[in-house]
Amino acid sequence: MHKPRTSLQTHDVTNQPRPPGDLDLLSDPALFDPLMASFARRDAGSRDTQTAGQHIPHLTAFAKQVGARETRELGRQADENPPRLKAFNAQGERIDEVEFHPAYHALMKIGLEAGVSSRAWSHPGGGQIAHAALLYMMSWADSGVTCPMSMTYAAQPVLRQSDWASVWAEKARTPAYDPKAIPLAQKSAATIGMAMTEKQGGSDLRTNTTRASALSPQEVELTGHKWFCSAPMCDAFLTLAYEDQGLSCFLAPRWHPDGSRNQIEIQRLKDKMGDRSNASSEIEYRGAYARRIGAPGRGIATIIQMAHHTRYDCMIGSASGMRQAVCRAAFHVSQRTAFQKTLIDHPLMRAVIADLALESEAAIALTMRVGAGFDLSSENEREAALSRALTPLAKFWICKHQPAVVSEALECFGGIGFVEETGMARLFRTSPLNAIWEGSGNIMALDLQRALSDKTVRAVFNEDLTRIAAEIPETATLVEGLRSERPENLRLFAQQAALVFSADALAGSALRDMYVQTRILNPTPIWGAFAGRVDLTPAIARTTNWMMG
Incomplete structure (x- = not known):
């Protein structure tokens, strides 16, 4: 907005941080x-x-x-x-x-x-x-x-x-956007949605009741419901339904091959807590046309390949949400003064901002480490095996931390952080989503256990743990326990493994020592409550300098 009034009849508006401008x-x-x-x-x-x-x-x-x-x-x-x-x-x-x-x-x-x-x-x-x-x-x-x-x-x-x-x-995979609701042959590009879970089972997909009646060896008619159909305006949906051979995966387009609208009926849009710009819906298949993808009866094994990649995206989104919240908080406290000092110069605030910044950097570093594994998996068997374990591990850890990070960053604003115009409320409402979508924490812990039951995956996982312990001796005690074949507490196992791999992902960073000191050697449940002496300056500078210009 251009030149708002700052001299009002009862007071002058001062000491109000400006919102960020254009950012690179x-x-x-x-x-x-x-x-x-x-x-x-x-x-x-x-x-x-x-x-x-x-x-x-x-x-x-x-x-x-x-x-x-x-x-x-x-x-x-x-x-x-x-x-x-x-x-x-x-x-x-x-x-x-x-x-x-x-x-x-x-x-x-x-x-x-x-x-x-x-x-x-x-x-x-x-x-x-x-x-x-x-x-x-x-x-x-x-x-x-x-x-x-x-x-x-x-x-x-x-x-x-x-x-x-x-x-x-x-x-x-065409880099274009075509929002028109018309058959695929008439479109320049397409988007794909997903509809798997049902009311009676949620993540327990084997309880699904949607049925597929054969029209031909590959084509079927679907009858049933889906409790969550994400992005119902997409051009087609990967979905699960039972046929005689078992639970299979199908692609259900919005348009029938004869050019008529497919019988996929949207019952309602969900009134969601966050991510409100995107539509999420409940749908019913009323004799909807679909075509099988993958082998009959192998629906979960087929669709899990999609879930593996959306879980990657969950950690990306959570890392982004954390960093946004921390950078906005750091930007705010670097401009506002209280008690004769800029807020960022108060020791307690410095500790909180540095701690939040460290957590956001570790999340991004671990996410990018997983990304390298995704990229190498097609030609490197070792990376493919490690990726199978690191994906649920990182999804579990990063997404679960997002709400706590955003909440503390919001608190740094004081009361104005609770007001919609700052954008922090929007970040907070969205923050729990990625920990739920594509498998909640318990599902991720179980999936990690399932991944490590594969001898090849377990061997590569243990090899990497051994390497990390040699490079970061402070992780040796955790690593010794993580090499156990049968962890007693899967969530604790996932937490400890995430700490070790996060420290490793910060290789070459000035923040690795800080992470080891505050997450592994002297952990505390409160942001900014450092038990040992750590240098806060690098974490703060890396968060504020690029935004302040």
Whole structure:
């Protein structure tokens, strides 16, 4: 807003921090440093070299575009004007469409054209790492729009399993946005959604009751319901249903091959706590056309490949949400004064900001380490095995920490942090989502256990733990316990393993020693309550300098 009045009749408005202006998100060392480290790790484990050079120019341009105040304002508008269900038209005919605010469409266009959903597949050398950076930065504008982008990205490994779905795979990895509700053949690009869980089972997918009746060896009609259908405006949905051979995976398009609307009826949109710009729905299949992907009766094994990638995106989103909250808090307390000092100069505030900054940096570093594993998995068996364990581990740890980090960052604002205009309330409402979506903490702990039951995965996991203990002797005691074949408490095991791998991910960073001191040697449950002497300056400087210009 241009020149608001500061001299009012009863008082002058002073000591009010200004909101951030245009930001270059890639100038934040918390993102740039681990991003470059992941590209380097990718090069070291691959036949390719200089992977970063293929992506940095593109990421640099996107960092400025999505970090611009104008783009972030689109995110606020999209969140404050949630989608509306249009089940019928004026004539009473069924259309099952969702109407969005123009800001939502503008953000979808920005993200999809920049390759948030497609670059991992169109640029395979380093593409998974670049995807993490793109999704991370897109979340600074709005996290709601990243939901359909994430599912469209994650659907590729599933769509590639059946030759007939190649046209869907091609349209889904096209870097363009086509929001029109028309058949696929008439569209320039497509988005893919997911509909798996039902009312009676939730994550227990084997309790699903949706049935598939055969029309041909591959084609079926679906009858049943889905309690959560994410992004119902997508062009098709990967879904699960029972047929004679068992629970199978199908692709259900919004349009029937004959050109009519498919019989997928949206019952209602969820009134959600956060991510309100994105539509989440309950649907019913009423003889809906679908086609099988993968082997009959192997639905969970087929769809889990999508879930593996969306779990990656969950940790990316949570790392982004944490960093946004911490940077906004640091920016605020660096401008506001109280008790004759800038807030950031008060020792207690310095300790809190430094601690939150450290947590956000560790989350980004671990996420990027997982990204390097994703990128190498296709050609490096060792990285593929380690990725199988690190993905649920990192998803468990990073996503679970987001609400605590955002809450403490909000508190740094004082009362104004509880007011919508600061944007902190929006970050807080969204913060629990990623810990729930694609498997809550208990599901992730169980999945980690399942991954480590594979002898190859366990051997690689233990090898990495041994290496880390040698490089960071302070982790040796934890590592000794983590090498146990049968942990008594899976959540404690996941926590301790996450601490060790997070410390490792901070390799080459000035923050590794601080992390080891405050998370491994002298942990406390309260932010900023350091039991030992640590240097707070690097963590604070890395959080404030890039935003203050």
